[in-house]
Amino acid sequence: MVKQNYELKNEEIGKAFTKLKQKSQNKIGHRLNFSWSNWGFGLEALITSAARLERFGIRYIELHGNHYGPDLGYKPREVLRILEDQGLQVSGICGMFSADSDLSSNHAANRQAAVDYLKREIEFAAEVKADYLLVVPGAVGRPTAYDDTEFERSVETLRLVADLFVKHGVKAAVEPIRSAEVSFVHTVADAKHYIEAVDHPGVVHINGDVFHMQTEESHIGEAILQAGRMLVNLHLADSNRCALGEGSLDLDTIIKALYVIGYNREGCYVTAEPLGPGGDPYPAMFGKPDQDLLDRMVQQTASYFRDREEELLQHNQ
Numbered sequence: 001m002v003k004q005n006y007e008l009k010n011e012e013i014g015k016a017f018t019k020l021k022q023k024s025q026n027k028i029g030h031r032l033n034f035s036w037s038n039w040g041f042g043l044e045a046l047i048t049s050a051a052r053l054e055r056f057g058i059r060y061i062e063l064h065g066n067h068y069g070p071d072l073g074y075k076p077r078e079v080l081r082i083l084e085d086q087g088l089q090v091s092g093i094c095g096m097f098s099a100d101s102d103l104s105s106n107h108a109a110n111r112q113a114a115v116d117y118l119k120r121e122i123e124f125a126a127e128v129k130a131d132y133l134l135v136v137p138g139a140v141g142r143p144t145a146y147d148d149t150e151f152e153r154s155v156e157t158l159r160l161v162a163d164l165f166v167k168h169g170v171k172a173a174v175e176p177i178r179s180a181e182v183s184f185v186h187t188v189a190d191a192k193h194y195i196e197a198v199d200h201p202g203v204v205h206i207n208g209d210v211f212h213m214q215t216e217e218s219h220i221g222e223a224i225l226q227a228g229r230m231l232v233n234l235h236l237a238d239s240n241r242c243a244l245g246e247g248s249l250d251l252d253t254i255i256k257a258l259y260v261i262g263y264n265r266e267g268c269y270v271t272a273e274p275l276g277p278g279g280d281p282y283p284a285m286f287g288k289p290d291q292d293l294l295d296r297m298v299q300q301t302a303s304y305f306r307d308r309e310e311e312l313l314q315h316n317q
Contacts, residue, residue, distance in 0.1 A: 001183040006219055009219045009221060009222055009223065010250070010253050012254050013222075013225070013253055013257050014253070014256060015153070016256075016260045017256035017257075017259055017260055020259060020260060021210060021313070027150075028259065028264065028313055030264045030265065031264060031309060031313075032255070032258060032259075032263060032264050032268075032269075032270050032309060033059075033060055033091065033264075033266075033268060033269045033270065034058060034059075034060065034269075034270055034302065034305060035058070035060035035061060035062050035091040035092075035269045035270065035271040035272070035273070035307070036053055036058050036060070036061055036062065036271060036272045036273075036298065036302075037061075037062040037064075037094050037235065037272065037273040038061055038062065038063060038064055039064030039065075039066075039094050039096070039270050040055075040062075040273060040274065040275045041275075041289055041294060042179060042289045043288060043289065044289040044294075045167070046074065046078075046079065046082055047082050048231070048289075049061070050082050050083055050085075050086040050261040050290075051086055052294065052295060052298055053088060053298065054086040054087055054088060055272065055301075056298050056299050056302045057089075057302060058298070058302055059087065059088060060088065060089055060090070060269060060271075061083065061088050061089075061090060061091065062090075062091050062092050062093065062094050062233070062269070062271045062273075063079070063090055063092075063093050063130070063243070063273050064093075064094055065093045065094050065095045065096050065117075065121045065124075065133070065308040066096070067117065067120040067121055068096075068101075068117065070120070073120070073124070074124065074128075076127035076128050078122060079128050080128060081271075083128075085124070089129070090125075090130045090131075091127055091130065091131060091132075091233065091269040091271060092125070092130045092132035092133060092134065092171075092173065092232075092233055092269065092271075093121055093124065093125045093130050093132070093133045093134065094273075095117075095118070095133050095134040095135055095136065095289075096140075097114065097117075097120055097138070097139050097140055098139050098140065098141065099113045099139040099141065099142050099259070100113060100160060101113040101117045101139075102114055102138060102139040102142070103135075103136075103137055103138065103153070103154040103157045104137060104138040104139070104146065104150035104151070104153050104154035104157070104183075104184075105139070105146065105150075105153070106146045106147060106150070106153070110152065110199050110240055111157045114157060115157060115160050115161055118133075118135075118158075118161045118164075119161060120259045121133055121166065122161065122164045122165060122168050122170055123164075123168065125168065125170045126168035126169060126170055130170060131170070131171060131232065131267050132170065132171040132172070132173040132205060132207070132232045132233055132242055132270075133165070133170050133171070133172060133173065133257075134175050134207045134233070135172050135173060135174050135175065135203070135207075136174075136175050136177060136182065136185075137154040137155075137158070137174065137182075137184065137185045137194055138150060138154060138182045138183050138184055138185065138275050139152070139182070140177060140181050140182055141181060142182065142183060143153065143179060143180055143181060143182060143183055145183040145184065146183070148309045150183065150184065151184055151194070151197070152197075154184075154196055155194065155197045155198050158172075158198055158203060159198060160198060162198065162200035162202040162203050162215065163200075163202060164202070165202030165203065166201060166202040170205040171204075171205045171232050172202055172204075172205060173205045173206060173207035173232050173233055174191045174194055174203065174205070174206055174207065175191070175196055175206070175207040175208070175209060175235075176188060176190055176191045176206075176208070176209075176212060176213075176214040176216065177209065177212050178211075178212040178216050179215070179216065180215070186212070187213075187216045187217055187223070187225045188206060188208065188213075188217065188223045189224050189226065190303065191227075192206070192207050192226075192227075192230070195204075195230075204228055204230065205231070205232040205272070206227050206230045206231050206232065207231075207232065207233045207234075207235070208223070208224065208227060208231055208233070208234040208235065209234070209235035209239050209273070210234065210235065210236055210237065210254060211235070211239075211241050211273075212296055214239060220250070220253070220254055220257075221250075221253045221254060221257040222257075224254065224257040224258060224261060225257055225260065225261060227261075229262075230260050231261065231263065231268070232267065232268055232269070233268070233269045233270075233271055234254075234258070234263075234269070234270050234271065235273040236271065236272050236273065236274075236301070236305070237249075237271055237273055237274040238274070241274060241275050242270075242274050242297075242298040242302065243274050243296075243297045243301045243304075244272070244301040244304045244305055245300055245301070245304035246300070250272055251304075251305070251308050252308055252312060254312075255258065255308060255312055256312060258270070265295070270305070272298075272301045272302070272305070274297055274301060299309070
């Protein structure tokens with residue numbers, strides 16, 4: 001029976017993965033760094049979230065970029081104390097970009113708000129030793145374009161803070177998001193084009209998200225290969241944006257592709273971000289947490305990911 005196109009692509013990635021294992025004599029030591037993005041936990045105290053992640057063996061956390069004003073958001077010393085007590089480290093910061101804080105806005109005040117927000121988050125990221133800060137070129141929840149020059153405005157605005165990424169040693173990770181949520185930069189190719197336009201050493205990395213990639217990419221595994229060494233973080237949720245193992249996501253091919261690009265190294269993360277279905281997930285950050293539900297979601301996602309990873313690495317074929 002003739003295989004479907006996506007199966008042929010899966011097969012090629014599988015062959016590359018098998019070749020990598022054979023070259024390593026099936027002794028690939030360092031596993032993928034598994035992290036969790038905590039902004040989907042809603043209005044939950046960081047100490048509660050950190051304790052949950054520790055309980056289920058997770059060692060990295062992507063922190064909600066919640067410094068929406070000079071007096072708002074996490075305090076570095078308190079964060080480091082809480083995370084140290086639970087044996088956690090910060091992987092990165094999930095930057096949040098709404099219409100009020102939009103790099104591409106046609107309202108100057110909103111672009112200034114995005115600049116000020118990034119300045120606060122870059123400094124915070126450095127203080128808590130985060131490797132990356134997620135950057136979205138246009139507001140999430142705004143799928144309709146302002147005009148035909150929003151790309152250029154976004155590029156110019158991000159350049160204003162690009163030097164700070166270099167100064168503080170924080171990677172700017174540009175995230176492509178599906179067209180149902182943002183007006184531009186939907187694919188890895190789009191992100192690379194945007195990064196080329198910014199043309200600055202402080203903005204050279206990509207944050208992928210498999211939920212968005214399902215819609216916008218022709219094949220997630222291929223898109224991971226296309227991102228290559230530019231990829232610094234990959235958000236994970238199943239096909240229904242719920243816990244891993246509860247949908248139809250081909251997680252095996254994703255894991256194989258990550259190993260093929262040498263992603264099992266320090267400074268690169270796979271970060272769970274199951275937010276549930278819907279067009280605009282941002283309201284989740286203000287939701288009232290259901291502790292039992294969150295416990296089950298974290299346990300399910302972490303154990304399923306590790307089980308699939310070990311199955312692939314230990315299997316001889």
